[in-house]
Amino acid sequence: MADSTGNEGAGRVADVLLAFLDGPRRLGVSAVARELGLSKAVVHRILQTLVNRGLLLPDVDTREYHLGPAAAxxxxxxxxxxxxxxxxxxxxxxxxxxxxxxxxxSARVPGGRVYLDQVESAREIKMTVELGRRFPLHAGGSSTCILAFLPDDEVEAVLAGPLDRLTDRTIVDATGLRRRLDDIRRRGYACTDGERQEGAGSVAAPVFGVDGWAQGAISVCGPAARVDPAARERFVPLVTAAADRISRGMGWRGGIPSPEGRAIA
Incomplete structure (x- = not known):
């Protein structure tokens, strides 16, 4: 029982810290408690523990918290x-x-994915992304490329969860998202136009690990007026070839697992 209680407590601490990967940079006790379904007293104790270890810093004026130097x-x-x-x-x-x-x-993380790095366009008007922020797996090229090549139980968990509308073009019904994932599996890439961020176009492809499941994704992104259907068509072979090179560098040797775990071409 003590071991189970300890695991539960550690899980709560991790969940509170992970909450700072999403949305606002600063969160208060009430916001964290509401998001995680915990009592304010429990959240307050966890926040104080994280502050004492430098993982979070308090704002005395707003009574909110943000990531601290140890987290950085x-x-x-x-x-x-x-x-x-x-x-x-x-x-x-x-x-x-x-x-x-x-x-x-981008890399797969619990509850979504995060951008690990970017190489920015040299053009004056360009797309940039926020590194380290967690994004959901149901919206956007990189996210859906990862989701399409995860084990079935993980896919179903996302489909059964909340599918928040990020823009007017976000797919927010499980049936429509399932069709989109099937299309990505057939093609091996995703093209998007304002699905996660308004005014943005992208082409993305999954990156596989040695086990054959998606470990992350790469993308080319820019203003939708430039990354139009013709540009996306030109980018597809470049992006998929780049993703293949990276996947093989990660130890992938071709094929993806079947639902039963057997590698298939």
Whole structure:
């Protein structure tokens, strides 16, 4: 029983810290308690523990909290040691030169995915992304490319959960999203136009790990007026070839697992 209670407590601490990866940079006790379904007293104790260890910092004026220097140090260390980021970065530089638009790499994390890095377009008007912020898996090219190539139970968990509308073009019904995922699996890539962020167009492809499941995704993104259907068609072979190179650098040798776990072509 004590071990179970300890695991539950550790899980709550982790969930509170992970809440700061989403949405606003600063959160108060009430917002965290509401999001996680915990009592304010429990959340307050956890927040104080995280403050004492430098993982969070309090704002005395607003009574809200934001990530602290220890969290930043952990994030920086994780980036330095990320195999996916290290392998992807030189490929992203080449892809940016070939397309002229911003290129990104994302990693799967619990509850969604985060951008690990980007190579920005040299153009005056360009797309940039927020590194380290967690985004849901149901909206956007990188997100849906990851979701399409996850085990069935993880896909079904996302489909059964809340599908928040991020823009007018976000797919928010499970049936429509299921069709979209089937299409991504057939094609091996995703094209989007304002699905996660208004006015943005992108082409994304999954990055596979040695086990054959999606570990992340890469994308080319820019203003929708430039990344139009003709541009997306030109970018598709470049993006899919780049994703293949990165996947093989991650140890992937071709094929993806079937629902039963057997590798298939």
């Amino acid at each position: 140090a952990i994030g920086a260390r994780a980036l330095r040691e990320s195999d996916l980021r290290t392998i992807a970065l030189p490929v992203l530089r080449e892809l940016q030169q070939a397309t002229g638009e911003t290129t990104t790499v």
